[in-house]
Amino acid sequence: MSMGLKEAMASFATGVTVATSRHGGEDYGMTCNSFNTVSLEPALVLWSIRKNSGSHAAFVQGGGFVINVLAKHQKDLAMQFTRGSQHERFKGVAMERTDTQRIRISESVAWFDCALVQAVSAGDHDILIGRVLAFDRRDEDGLVYARRTFGVLQPLAADMAH
């Protein structure tokens, strides 16, 4: 594989989310930028999880997940959910529970509570496809991630399009 593959992949800008799940009475959370929307009818989304992630079993066996789309002020939260114990990740985070008892992060700009409908093995990741059971959104800008850097959306001035 070419040396620059990771860099080429990282040039694709995404939003930033924290995926949460509940399994065996414990909460799990991890930062995820592989989230994407798939289908409106039925409402389906997907993301991919590294097969040797410590929380892989919880996300695959937990029956579902919440995708929390982070707001532009939640960069530190994004980093908090990439390391440490699960207990440490949720420490100090304002959160509520969905009807399925999974955690949703209070200040996220949108959240989608999903039932896991399919896990597709794809190389060193599994693609998790979820059916949206409930969701909500707030009218606020989300956090952006590209080239391993967090940022905010800066709309181009209208006259630059000409």
Ligand SMILES: Cc1cc2nc3c(=O)[nH]c(=O)nc-3n(C[C@H](O)[C@H](O)[C@H](O)COP(=O)(O)O)c2cc1C
């Ligand atoms: C911006 C960003 C996006 C990430 N997206 C994903 C992802 O989509 N899937 C994934 O498996 N890991 C992703 N990670 C890495 C995980 O957050 C990290 O490996 C995980 O939380 C490690 O803990 P665990 O092994 O207990 O799951 C991402 C990390 C960052 C900083």
